[in-house]
Amino acid sequence: MYNNNNLHEEIIIYTQAYNAENTIDRCIKSILNQTYENWTAYILDNGSNDSTAEIIQHYAFEDKRIIKLENTLNDIDAFKKYIPKLISRYNEHSWFTVLDADDEYSPDFFSKCLNAAASNEAAVIACGTEMILAGSKKVLAKRALNTDLKLTLPKDFNDNFIYYYQFMRTAWGKLYKFSLLKQCSPKYFKIISSSYGLDTAFTMEAFRCSSTIQILHGCLHKYYISPKSSSYKLYDGRIDSDCILFNAANAFLISKCGYVSKQNERFLSDVYFNALKDTFNVIVGAQMEPLEKMQNMRAMFTNETAAGRFKNGYGTGAVFESLRGTVFSWVMAQKICRRSEGAELASEILLSMYREWQQLIQPGSLCFYIRKMPEVLTFLAEKDYEKALERIQIYYKRHDKDEPALAELEIYLYKALDKSDAELFALLCDIKKDRRICSGKIDIDSKIYAVIGKYPLLNCLSADLAALFLRPVQHIMEGDYGKALDSFLSVTGVEINDDDAEKYIMFGQNLSAAAQNSSAYIYFKKMWISSLIDNSQNEAAEKELNEFLTVLPNDADFLGMKDKLAENKTN
Secondary structure (H helix, E strand, O other): OOOOOOHHHOEEEEEEEOOOOOOHHHHHHHHHOOOOOOEEEEEEEEOOOOOHHHHHHHHHHHOOOEEEEEEOOOOOOHHHHHHHHHHHHOOOOOEEEEOOOOOEEOOOHHHHHHHHHHHHOOOEEEEEEEEEEOOOOOEEEEEOOOOOEEEOOHHHHHHOHHHHHHHHOOOOOEEEEHHHHOOOOHHHHOOOOOOOOHHHHHHHHHHHHOOOEEEEEEEEEEEEEOOOOHHHOOOOOHHHHHHHHHHHHHHHHHHHHOOOOHHHHHHHHHHHHHHHHHHHHHHHHOOOOHHHHHHHHHHHHHOHHHHHHHHOOOOOOHHHHHHHHHHHHHHHOOHHHHOHHHHHHHHHHHHHHOHHHHHOOOHHHHHHHHHHOHHHHHHHHOOOHHHHHHHHHHHHHHOOOOOHHHHHHHHHHHHHOOOOHHHHHHHHHHHHHHOHHHHHHOOHHHHHHHHHOOOHHHOOOOHHHHHHOHHHHHHHHOOOHHHHHHHHHHOOOOOOOHHHHHHHHHHHHHHHHHOOOHHHHHHHHHHHHHHHHHOOOHHHHHHHHHHHHHHOOOOHHHHHHHHHHHHHHHO
């Protein structure tokens, strides 16, 4: 037992109570039962309309160490007002602790913490917590370490961050030296606009300013979980608080360690995603219309902090997948999403989380799927691309519609399924031929160029010419130049526009050469020289013609071209 009962070691307790008539008695008794007796408890009746005030007054009358504070109205930000006053009132040798009105400390909490402080020269002493289901004695979980942990060196704070971070989330379960709190920046009461997250900001600042922190492995605090807890209410500023606390944790590590390690960055991202999931669940349970809920979700998932986590690759892993799976299921179940306004909000929410979709589905197109074909998005979320493609193809069979949203996703699915270039090219040509609206809106020609550009033999073709000679192009992609040439030569009755005439001839030459077919090569060469003559490109035609006349001096076609070239020169 800790026996030093001088005034320098006084412990100051702060408790904030609102309609806590069923729990405040247990809370106060846990203070009265402490083996260490030099303490003063400030208990705030925060505008209660039950018997909370009377219970506090009763104990204050019985024990002068209990001081009743009173608000006429429930002020959720009361912590901000009273704690700075207490910090300024007491000397640096005193200690401060927080106890919620529905929680309790073990009888030896004060004595064990003070003994640890004396032994380790620590300014913050923390202990483990049992999470107990309200109205029962069932322990749901424990926030505790397997052994005591002392943090002093920057390396301690870096290497053990994932273990002690949980103790920074709450103000309770700790003793803080007043000398430490007087060093802390007042900004920790200002960076959080709502009561949600304020205790985290407070504790994090205390950890930042303390040179030595001791965490006891034993559970000396009991936290009772109730659905009515303020942690499960959507206060103004909660969404912002999630971002602020994430950024504050990063700033804390930089201050204590000089940097944020990859391990800690990944850990904090998971913590942040869990916080988003908690806030999401609060939004879902709030008394507001679905459209308003979705507006809050949009603010939560599209802000700069969330976008940065998703964009930089931290939106992966089990925690994140759990988050977006939960969000996806809820959003897609809302009837409001079948209307334009709801679909637009849903689109923003989903695109913020499914960043891989941003490359394949435009916001307007995503609205189409949300409203008309939500099952396709389900398949996408599950990465079942075969079923997604199958569903789109069924839609085409049932509806004679030229829908760009379908086309762009169909192209993506071909790529995701590792369809061959030949198959993808056939799809692109089909869109170009039969879906004119799609062809224009998604710039189908550029997508064709992207595919044929992989093959040097096809670089001379325009998108129109490539589509016109679908089968030859496919054979080239498959590496069968002989079949490609045969197929190319078999195409008859097609009209080649003037802009593509030269490309057509050049392609024929190159393909003939690749197929090692001399007769076909000469055929296209004759066509080329004839074209040069017809266009009065006499010097180029003469050079090409002379080369072939040296090899085929008696070829009637070449001799005829020679005569025609002579006429051009004369005229």
